[in-house]
Amino acid sequence: MATATTNPRLHSLRRLRRRFPNRVFAAVYTFVILALFYHHALTLLHFTTFTSFCISLTMFISDIILAYMWSTTQSYRMNPMTRREFPENLVKFLDRKDFPAMDIFICTADPYKEPPINVVNTALSVMAYDFPTEKLSVYLSDDGGSELTLFAFMEAAEFARIWLPFCRENDIIERCPDAYFSSNYDENPMTGEVKRRYEHMKIRVENVVEKGKVSDEYISSELQHQLLSQYWTKDFTRQNHPSIIQVLLNANKDKDIKGHPMPNLVYVSREKRKTTPHHFKAGALNALIRVSGIMTNAPVVLTLDCDMYSNDPLTPQRVLCYISDKSSRPNLGYIQFPQLYHGLNEADIYASEYKGLFQKNPIGMDGLSGPNYVGTGCFFLRHAFFGGPSSPVQPEIPELSPNYIVNKPIMDQKILDQVHHVSGCNYENLTSWGSKMGFRYGSLVEDYYTGYRLQCEGWKSIFCDPERPAFLGDVPITLIDVLNQNKRWDIGLLEVGFSKYSTLTYGIRTAGILVAQAFGHYAFWGIWSFPITFYAFIPSLTLLYGIPAFPKVSDPWICGTELLAII
Numbered sequence: 001m002a003t004a005t006t007n008p009r010l011h012s013l014r015r016l017r018r019r020f021p022n023r024v025f026a027a028v029y030t031f032v033i034l035a036l037f038y039h040h041a042l043t044l045l046h047f048t049t050f051t052s053f054c055i056s057l058t059m060f061i062s063d064i065i066l067a068y069m070w071s072t073t074q075s076y077r078m079n080p081m082t083r084r085e086f087p088e089n090l091v092k093f094l095d096r097k098d099f100p101a102m103d104i105f106i107c108t109a110d111p112y113k114e115p116p117i118n119v120v121n122t123a124l125s126v127m128a129y130d131f132p133t134e135k136l137s138v139y140l141s142d143d144g145g146s147e148l149t150l151f152a153f154m155e156a157a158e159f160a161r162i163w164l165p166f167c168r169e170n171d172i173i174e175r176c177p178d179a180y181f182s183s184n185y186d187e188n189p190m191t192g193e194v195k196r197r198y199e200h201m202k203i204r205v206e207n208v209v210e211k212g213k214v215s216d217e218y219i220s221s222e223l224q225h226q227l228l229s230q231y232w233t234k235d236f237t238r239q240n241h242p243s244i245i246q247v248l249l250n251a252n253k254d255k256d257i258k259g260h261p262m263p264n265l266v267y268v269s270r271e272k273r274k275t276t277p278h279h280f281k282a283g284a285l286n287a288l289i290r291v292s293g294i295m296t297n298a299p300v301v302l303t304l305d306c307d308m309y310s311n312d313p314l315t316p317q318r319v320l321c322y323i324s325d326k327s328s329r330p331n332l333g334y335i336q337f338p339q340l341y342h343g344l345n346e347a348d349i350y351a352s353e354y355k356g357l358f359q360k361n362p363i364g365m366d367g368l369s370g371p372n373y374v375g376t377g378c379f380f381l382r383h384a385f386f387g388g389p390s391s392p393v394q395p396e397i398p399e400l401s402p403n404y405i406v407n408k409p410i411m412d413q414k415i416l417d418q419v420h421h422v423s424g425c426n427y428e429n430l431t432s433w434g435s436k437m438g439f440r441y442g443s444l445v446e447d448y449y450t451g452y453r454l455q456c457e458g459w460k461s462i463f464c465d466p467e468r469p470a471f472l473g474d475v476p477i478t479l480i481d482v483l484n485q486n487k488r489w490d491i492g493l494l495e496v497g498f499s500k501y502s503t504l505t506y507g508i509r510t511a512g513i514l515v516a517q518a519f520g521h522y523a524f525w526g527i528w529s530f531p532i533t534f535y536a537f538i539p540s541l542t543l544l545y546g547i548p549a550f551p552k553v554s555d556p557w558i559c560g561t562e563l564l565a566i567i
């Protein structure tokens, strides 16, 4: 793979030297594991009682699982590498007016679990990116179908008119208002005014959420009343309602208080009917791919969870460092940033930071064909959603093709009619959405599954982990939430592991053994539970009943067992 050789550079990569000792270590360790298996087989063949046979068998099975899980981690160690971008050099390669357009997707699903004011903060943080504003379009997917969220975004659209110029003119780094006002910012009359406006918006949004409805005193125009009244019809529930799509800011028309264009801001609540499967977040994202395709069809798409705000306004420019250099990675499909968190428990007692998952393993995968997709903080090239690099899939209407150039304004009646059509709950029937196009259906972890399928199709990815975190998010900090999240992830991953797209079969065939192993580590994460449970109980029980579970100290085989335990 090539590194940009031009001087000045847009990016660089460094292969870590530890890959050599890692490979030697893997070979030695494999040998010791094989020896241990041989010993297990001998013990099984020479069992004395039925109990000792059962114990030996259980220990053998546990060790097979542990050995398999160990083998999957070796993919991450074979060729780890790190990257750096130089966004300061970008202007020498690409004029600002030639920056590609970006569509940003933000997902929210429940105004009570995901407070609209936080969602608004996420949206404002990306609307204020250091990027030509008229090229940015922010699409909010509201799977909660809630007037509270729409109201919050109406307020946000107004506040953005002061927030964006404020950030631009004062070179603010912290562009999420809540994070900015919680930091040590400069107090001056300008910040005072912006803060007053922010607090005003925040109180209004929180009051409305507390009341559970937008009452008349909060509605300031006939248009707002009209929009909100769509939610007040009989039978309207979050699982049963028509599509509501509203352009809250139009880049061609709306200006901030300094006269600069605003980004597009579009609220989308796709149609839901109880009788039609909605496929959760994957379904929401596919609806956004189509709606944004009709309205703006930007070649670059960022997906963000509503609980993850942008912490660095330069992030899109970092992405351009890779995208604008075709040699950076042929068949590039997406660029993933790590999930990093704020507000962890001081000691992170539930180990929710997942450093291995989000920071360490992706470095190893980057040396293969790239990191997996983790659901948020990921910039896709739109064409990756439409079949493999050498086997493109044509969408059912030409307007959805990634090459289609939108030639009508966003508010054109034809466009508005079409976006309602493509966000309908029956639109996907008899199409390839969810199977060959867009985010893939069939697993609770649509992110992992989609990234995996894209890589099997031939797409590559890049892991971008700048010093200043690009995004910061919330993490579950209570035991119940952690357990629920883990349960959901494990089930979703096993769904992939035991499907016809298993990493052990389809994965190895299409992506090769190393990449398949790297994905297999997650797919079979759930099977850790077997050896952990067996090892927790069997050695203590055997000790109690005087049955040997391990070789005696005088037995030379103890060396192998100890070697595996120590290293």
Ligand SMILES: O=c1ccn([C@@H]2O[C@H](COP(=O)(O)OP(=O)(O)O[C@H]3O[C@H](CO)[C@@H](O)[C@H](O)[C@H]3O)[C@@H](O)[C@H]2O)c(=O)[nH]1
Residues within 6 Å of the ligand: 107, 108, 109, 110, 114, 141, 143, 279, 280, 281, 284, 304, 305, 306, 307, 374, 375, 376, 444, 445, 446, 447, 448, 485
């Ligand atoms: O029907 C749904 C359900 C969820 N979401 C959104 O999906 C996101 C992730 O859901 P969350 O409940 O926060 O799941 P987590 O376990 O915290 O998320 C991790 O795991 C998910 C499933 O693998 C990924 O989608 C996420 O990006 C990843 O951060 C949130 O923004 C939700 O609003 C929807 O849009 N529609």
Ligand SMILES: [Mn+2]
Residues within 6 Å of the ligand: 305, 307, 474
């Ligand atoms: Mn989350």
